[in-house]
Amino acid sequence: MSTYFEDLELGRVTELGSFAFTAKNIKEFAAKYDPQPFHMDEEAAKSSIFGALCASGWQTASVYTGLNIRARQKREAEARARGEEIARWGPSPGFKDLKWPKPVFAGDTVTYRQTIAELTNFKNRPERGLLVTRGEGFNQHGQLVYEVSVSILVPRRVPLGAS
Amino acid sequence: MATDARAKRHYEDIVVGAPYEYGAYPVTKEEIFAFAHAYDPQPHHIDEEAAKLSLVKGLCASGWHSCAMFMRLFYDGMLADAASMGGPAIDQVKWLKPVRPGHVLKARSTCVEKRVMRSRPGVGICKMQHEMFNQDDELLMTMENAFFIAVRNPSAAARETGGAA
Numbered sequence: 001m002s003t004y005f006e007d008l009e010l011g012r013v014t015e016l017g018s019f020a021f022t023a024k025n026i027k028e029f030a031a032k033y034d035p036q037p038f039h040m041d042e043e044a045a046k047s048s049i050f051g052a053l054c055a056s057g058w059q060t061a062s063v064y065t066g067l068n069i070r071a072r073q074k075r076e077a078e079a080r081a082r083g084e085e086i087a088r089w090g091p092s093p094g095f096k097d098l099k100w101p102k103p104v105f106a107g108d109t110v111t112y113r114q115t116i117a118e119l120t121n122f123k124n125r126p127e128r129g130l131l132v133t134r135g136e137g138f139n140q141h142g143q144l145v146y147e148v149s150v151s152i153l154v155p156r157r158v159p160l161g162a163s
Numbered sequence: 164m165a166t167d168a169r170a171k172r173h174y175e176d177i178v179v180g181a182p183y184e185y186g187a188y189p190v191t192k193e194e195i196f197a198f199a200h201a202y203d204p205q206p207h208h209i210d211e212e213a214a215k216l217s218l219v220k221g222l223c224a225s226g227w228h229s230c231a232m233f234m235r236l237f238y239d240g241m242l243a244d245a246a247s248m249g250g251p252a253i254d255q256v257k258w259l260k261p262v263r264p265g266h267v268l269k270a271r272s273t274c275v276e277k278r279v280m281r282s283r284p285g286v287g288i289c290k291m292q293h294e295m296f297n298q299d300d301e302l303l304m305t306m307e308n309a310f311f312i313a314v315r316n317p318s319a320a321a322r323e324t325g326g327a328a
Contacts, residue, residue, distance in 0.1 A: 033231040034238060036247065049248050049311075057250070058231045062202040065227045069203055090205075090218050091258070092226060098253040 003079055003087040004157040005129035008116055016067040016112040021055050023106040029059040042106075054103035060146045061098065064112050064135050071114075087155045098148040102139070110137040110145055117149060126160035128153045172245035173315040174287030177274050185240025186269025187298075188232050190224060190262055198228040223261035229304050230256060233295050236270045246313035248286060254307040262304075266297040284317040 023042070030039035034056035037044035045053040076086050104110060118132035131154045137146035192211075199208030203225035206213035214222040224232070262268070276290040293306040314320045 033235045035235075036238065036242060036249070038249070056234070058227070058234050062198075062227045062231065065225070066202040066204070069205060073204070088218065090207075094226070094255065094257040095253075096255045098256075100251055 003076065003084070003089075005087075005119070005131070005154040006157050008119055008129075008131060008154065010116055010119055012116045014071060014114045016064070016071050016114055018109050018111040019063045019067065020109045021059075021104050021106060023053055026053060026055045026059065026106055029062075030056050034058055050103045050105075052103075053106045055105075055108075057100040057146075060100060060104050060110065060137060061148065063110070064137055064146060064148070067112050068114060068133075068135065087157075089152055089154050092150060092152040095148055095150040098146075100146060102143050102145045104137075104139065104145050108139045108145075110139055112137045112146070121160055123160070126156070126162070128155050129160075130154075169315060172241075172312075174246075174277065174279065174289070174312045174320060175315050177277055177287075177289050177312065179274050179277055182271050182273045183241060184269065184271045186236055186267070186296075188236050188268040190232065190264055190266045190268060192222065192264040195222060195224045195228065195264055198231070199225050203227055219261050221261070221263065223263055226256075226258040226304075229258065229262045229295070230306070232262070232268055233270060233293065233304065233306065236268060236295070237272065237293070240270065241272060246315075248311035248313060250308055250310035252308060254309075255305075256307075257305045258303075259305065260301055260303045262297070266303075268295055268297060268303070270295045279314055279317070279320045281321075284321045285314050287312050287314045287320065 027040055030036070038048040038050050038054060039056045042053045045051070080086055113136055115134045116131065117134035120130040122128070122130065130151055132149050132151050135146070135148045135150065136144060139145050196209055199205070207217040207219050207223060208225050211222050270293060272291055272293045274289045275292055278288055280286045280288060288309050289312055290309045291307070294302055295304040296302055
């Protein structure tokens with residue numbers, strides 16, 4: 001299901017699940033990739049603009065990607081089990097409009113979802129279409145803490161213009 | 164303590180149009196695997212044999228890993244001694260070429276515009292264009308974003324900016 005470009009439905013929403021951000025996993029990610037004081041140390045975070053230890057935005061983003069890829073792989077495994085052919089997605093040229101509207105604090109649980117936001121055909125690339133997915137993450141208070149629009153090329157079952 | 168804090172790079176020290184170059188970050192296969200297993204377990208990031216047969220023709224880092232490694236470069240190169248207040252958004256990232264094991268990453272960042280927040284005169288916003296290269300100067304990734312940085316002398320900076328919103 002939904003493995004080829006023709007199968008994608010604009011506006012369809014996929015719930016991706018939740019992730020619990022803890023002081024431990026926040027500091028572990030930050031120590032490797034983003035060791036700013038408000039991601040590394042409770043005391044330093046208190047006197048920062050955020051007021052408490054909070055996750056690197058790249059952790060919030062990476063967790064979304066992990067949940068998204070695992071959800072896609074689950075759909076692919078189910079399709080494979082039904083004997084369907086699996087389209088090879090990719091590559092992804094990038095993303096736009098990524099926002100971290102509120103900090104993700106230690107103790108927060110973020111629930112992510114994905115919406116099919118744009119589907120674009122290319123005349124000069126008839127074998128693939130461009131899918132833009134809108135990702136969102138909400139904390140346990142229902143507040144938006146993450147959003148992003150990621151592009152990926154998806155193969156067409158039938159090349160554009162072919163009959 | 165106050166003197167130390169003021170010695171850090173502040174809003175006033177960021178020069179519009181002046182490229183700032185920094186690095187290096189060596190990319191290892193082990194780190195590509197570790198990041199991908201946690202956050203992006205696609206075959207071309209976790210399996211060398213499968214990667215050879217994939218569209219990218221060989222093992223490469225997750226694009227999100229590339230962003231995370233860029234963040235570390237940016238931290239070490241610019242933020243560690245700056246009065247940064249974080250960034251609320253990334254306008255755009257382009258993954259132009261795969262980041263491979265053995266690459267040594269470096270980056271170039273240019274502030275293209277800066278202003279002081281009218282509502283918060285102690286906070287400056289710098290709009291940045293970033294480029295990430297490997298050791299052969301191949302451009303691998305570009306990023307556009309804005310980040311917040313403390314203003315050393317809020318009243319003087321606000322006058323200079325003309326009180327932009």
